[in-house]
Amino acid sequence: xxxxxxxxxxxxxxxxxxxxxxxxxxxxxxxxxxxxxxxxxxxxxxxxxxxxxxxxxxxxxxxxxxxxxxxxxxxxxxxxxxxxxxxxxxxxxxxxxxxxxxxxxxxxxxxxxxxxxxxxxxxxxxxxxxxxxxxxxxxxxxxxxxxxxxxxxxxxxxxxxxxxxxxxxxxxxxxxxxxxxxxxxxxxxxxxxxxxxxxxxxxxxxxxxxxxxxxxxxxxxxxxxxxxxxxxxxxxxxxxxxxxxxxxxxxxxxxxxxxxxxxxxxxxxxxxxxxxxxxxxxxxxxxxxxxxxxxxxxxxxxxxxxxxxxxxxxxxxxxxxxxxxxxxxxxxxxxxxxxxxxxxxxxxxxxxxxxxxxxxxxxxxxxxxxxxxxxxxxxxxxxxxxxxxxxxxxxxxxxxxxxxxxxxxxxxxxxxxxxxxxxxxxxxxxxxxxxxxxxxxxxxxxxxxxxxxxxxxxxxxxxxxxxxxxxxxxxxxxxxxxxxxxxxxxxxxxxxxxxxxxxxxxxxxxxxxxxxxxxxxxxxxxxxxxxxxxxxxxxxxxxxxxxxxxxxxxxxxxxxxxxxxxxxxxxxxxxxxxxxxxxxxxxxxxxxxxxxxxxxxxxxxxxxxxxxxxxxxxxxxxxxxxxxxxxxxxxxxxxxxxxxxxxxxxxxxxxxxxxxxxx
Amino acid sequence: xxxxxxxxxxxxxxxxxxxxxxxxxxxxxxxxxxxxxxxxxxxxxxxxxxxxxxxxxxxxxxxxxxxxxxxxxxxxxxxxxxxxxxxxxxxxxxxxxxxxxxxxxxxxxxxxxxxxxxxxxxxxxxxxxxxxxxxxxxxxxxxxxxxxxxxxxxxxxxxxxxxxxxxxxxxxxxxx
Numbered sequence: 001x002x003x004x005x006x007x008x009x010x011x012x013x014x015x016x017x018x019x020x021x022x023x024x025x026x027x028x029x030x031x032x033x034x035x036x037x038x039x040x041x042x043x044x045x046x047x048x049x050x051x052x053x054x055x056x057x058x059x060x061x062x063x064x065x066x067x068x069x070x071x072x073x074x075x076x077x078x079x080x081x082x083x084x085x086x087x088x089x090x091x092x093x094x095x096x097x098x099x100x101x102x103x104x105x106x107x108x109x110x111x112x113x114x115x116x117x118x119x120x121x122x123x124x125x126x127x128x129x130x131x132x133x134x135x136x137x138x139x140x141x142x143x144x145x146x147x148x149x150x151x152x153x154x155x156x157x158x159x160x161x162x163x164x165x166x167x168x169x170x171x172x173x174x175x176x177x178x179x180x181x182x183x184x185x186x187x188x189x190x191x192x193x194x195x196x197x198x199x200x201x202x203x204x205x206x207x208x209x210x211x212x213x214x215x216x217x218x219x220x221x222x223x224x225x226x227x228x229x230x231x232x233x234x235x236x237x238x239x240x241x242x243x244x245x246x247x248x249x250x251x252x253x254x255x256x257x258x259x260x261x262x263x264x265x266x267x268x269x270x271x272x273x274x275x276x277x278x279x280x281x282x283x284x285x286x287x288x289x290x291x292x293x294x295x296x297x298x299x300x301x302x303x304x305x306x307x308x309x310x311x312x313x314x315x316x317x318x319x320x321x322x323x324x325x326x327x328x329x330x331x332x333x334x335x336x337x338x339x340x341x342x343x344x345x346x347x348x349x350x351x352x353x354x355x356x357x358x359x360x361x362x363x364x365x366x367x368x369x370x371x372x373x374x375x376x377x378x379x380x381x382x383x384x385x386x387x388x389x390x391x392x393x394x395x396x397x398x399x400x401x402x403x404x405x406x407x408x409x410x411x412x413x414x415x416x417x418x419x420x421x422x423x424x425x426x427x428x429x430x431x432x433x434x435x436x437x438x439x440x441x442x443x444x445x446x447x448x449x450x451x452x453x454x455x456x457x458x459x460x461x462x463x464x465x466x467x468x469x470x471x472x473x474x475x476x477x478x479x480x481x482x483x484x485x486x487x488x489x490x491x492x493x494x495x496x497x498x499x500x501x502x503x504x505x506x507x508x509x510x511x512x513x514x515x516x517x518x519x520x521x522x523x524x525x526x527x528x529x530x531x532x533x534x535x536x537x538x539x540x541x542x543x544x545x546x547x548x549x550x551x552x553x554x555x556x557x558x559x560x561x562x563x564x565x566x567x568x569x570x571x572x573x574x575x576x577x578x579x580x581x582x583x584x585x586x587x588x589x590x591x592x593x594x595x596x597x598x599x600x601x602x603x604x605x606x607x608x609x610x611x612x613x614x615x616x617x618x619x620x621x622x623x624x625x626x627x628x629x630x631x632x633x634x635x636x637x638x639x640x641x642x643x644x645x646x647x648x649x650x651x652x653x654x655x656x657x658x659x660x661x662x663x
Numbered sequence: 664x665x666x667x668x669x670x671x672x673x674x675x676x677x678x679x680x681x682x683x684x685x686x687x688x689x690x691x692x693x694x695x696x697x698x699x700x701x702x703x704x705x706x707x708x709x710x711x712x713x714x715x716x717x718x719x720x721x722x723x724x725x726x727x728x729x730x731x732x733x734x735x736x737x738x739x740x741x742x743x744x745x746x747x748x749x750x751x752x753x754x755x756x757x758x759x760x761x762x763x764x765x766x767x768x769x770x771x772x773x774x775x776x777x778x779x780x781x782x783x784x785x786x787x788x789x790x791x792x793x794x795x796x797x798x799x800x801x802x803x804x805x806x807x808x809x810x811x812x813x814x815x816x817x818x819x820x821x822x823x824x825x826x827x828x829x830x831x832x833x834x835x836x837x838x839x
């Protein structure tokens with residue numbers, strides 16, 4: 001088989017059964033890879049109301065047909081399971097689809113070992129780790145690794161197995177202690193953070209997966225593939241935004257983000273932090289802290305950082321990262337200006353195995369609760385929380401990971417902590433239980449709609465509508481045209497650059513962007529190259545030809561785009577069958593009522609009527625019904641008619657809820 | 664000394680992305696696997712340090728001397744490669760190489776090493792794949808020292824410049 005390895009590895013930890021399943025050509029074509037395989041499997045092998053931590057729940061790792069090849073940027077792994085972090089308006093006990101995408105080197109090793117997907121079910125009776133060496137799969141004791149942080153655990157496993165080229169995905173203490181937003185990390189510091197995949201792994205008593213392979217990936221048209229890969233590499237090399245990304249890492253987004261007033265500050269209460277460029281800008285950061293760049297598999301850009309702090313209080317501290325979202329959510333979001341300290345916090349949170357966005361959200365939410373008087377030291381066991389306090393944050397991060405004292409409450413995630421304490425629900429910035437990233441949803445309305453419609457709870461990486469930002473749009477006008485069509489394109493440029501704060505063009509932009517992004521996830525490549533810095537073009541000129549040349553599958557651009565739509569639909573169906581639809585596709589009241597307090601967009605808030613229109617328009621463009629449920633016709637058109645009965649059951653839950661709400 | 668070009672390695676710029684291995688593997692085998700690559704990245708990932716190891720085509724190559732079959736031969740480009748027709752796969756070249764650079768071809772068990780991509784128009788593919796990082800460069804052999812030394816000199820530049828000015832000031836003072 002070309003491109004793919006054509007095998008799925010199934011491991012049951014309860015009885016130690018290992019099974020290798022062949023994937024049929026039809027299956028491969030239908031679901032393409034990565035996110036597609038995972039979302040399909042997790043949908044079909046779980047059911048409505050299932051507990052995400054149920055031993056029967058699957059945890060999937062998958063790579064795409066381009067993973068581990070010469071294709072540039074091909075180092076991404078998708079991890080998928082039902083998410084313990086997510087919730088719904090129906091109640092915090094409702095869970096839905098969750099996934100996380102990590103860089104690093106794990107997906108390449110999976111391919112060399114001969115697998116497109118690894119599915120783990122069951123629960124081991126004691127801590128274990130899985131050692132995969134080509135066809136040999138071994139479940140080994142991990143008692144001595146239990147409690148170790150990411151870096152120590154990885155090192156220890158590599159020493160035990162005696163080969164530094166083995167790739168290890170592991171959880172930290174946070175995953176072991178079932179912190180709801182625990183992450184899974186490979187290659188020491190490349191994390192799959194969001195939606196609590198580490199928590200699911202911890203619930204299976206699984207500390208790590210170590211993998212090594214000796215197989216080679218073959219191609220249907222090696223010559224054509226190589227030529228195409230060189231072309232894409234050259235394009236990236238010549239792209240100014242790729243060069244900027246290489247030099248500054250994703251921190252290059254700070255300057256731009258603050259200039260247009262979107263960077264989260266003080267628990268996302270506003271999108272502007274005065275003077276942030278001088279404090280957090282990518283150039284300054286690199287001058288002070290950059291030890292060396294870090295690259296994911298086959299990535300010529302290497303936007304990853306490695307921090308070394310030379311002087312001051314934290315002198316000598318070193319760690320992998322930070323990435324822009326980590327730095328922003330653990331920095332400006334908690335109103336800290338101490339960059340060195342924030343770097344340490346990023347390193348510590350990562351090493352404990354927690355999502356840095358949700359960890360930042362937990363800290364900043366508590367700080368705002370203190371400011372508003374919702375909480376006092378009495379509630380937190382004597383710990384004072386004030387804006388920008390790094391020392392306390394470091395201490396609390398450790399308490400969260402170990403579920404000690406007040407940390408035990410925060411480990412439940414913002415929305416559940418607020419419910420448990422009975423306060424501050426109005427200031428949890430979230431959709432479907434997952435906290436926002438660092439872009440203010442009142443300002444960048446494409447991102448805002450993306451948060452609400454995202455199939456894993458609030459996140460920008462599902463509807464990656466970067467084209468709404470002036471810089472991106474200016475440098476990629478032809479993509480705007482492709483995404484919007486002639487009429488909306490005119491609208492877009494008529495109001496430019498104010499279109500960012502208007503909803504008019506956003507349903508269409510989000511619809512296109514979510515598929516554009518999904519294609520990258522399917523083939524196993526990086527979305528950033530076709531999103532935030534865009535040096536590689538769009539899905540159809542960057543990844544589609546590579547996909548065809550590698551696999552030899554005769555799939556037109558339209559068919560590939562439709563496969564992306566199918567994958568988004570199956571994730572949406574996962575929510576639909578829980579009864580989650582229109583009511584969840586929205587923001588907390590704060591963003592409709594409280595205006596932005598500073599920066600270039602002071603006074604801005606979301607208009608409820610416009611929002612309702614945008615929701616309806618988004619559904620219309622997807623051929624979903626008026627409440628946001630996938631219609632039987634659409635399901636049939638996408639070749640997933642089997643979801644219809646589940647969705648009908650979900651609708652019933654939704655209608656019952658509506659009637660109750662009316663009363 | 665023969666006029667030729669060599670690959671210069673600067674581990675400080677290596678990001679551990681393995682693009683060079685992928686380029687080498689696809690060039691020579693039309694497949695992708697790090698085991699098929701003649702350049703190997705040695706990882707010390709816990710301290711984020713990566714050292715690319717490849718055949719540097721020594722002027723006085725020990726592998727040529729040690730090979731019992733005379734299978735290690737020098738090409739016109741200066742590259743030292745294996746004549747697979749006579750190679751036994753005894754691995755003596757690997758043991759004797761100070762860098763451990765030759766790699767065993769997993770498909771036939773014989774030693775293989777960098778052939779500088781046989782005068783391919785693109786030059787060595789690993790170097791080309793590393794263009795953005797610049798950890799690998801392909802330079803004239805007499806420029807090798809200048810290239811390596813310049814990297815070191817660059818780091819000294821900032822520190823050295825002010826001292827130079829000061830020394831000059833002292834000298835002129837004693838003259839006056």
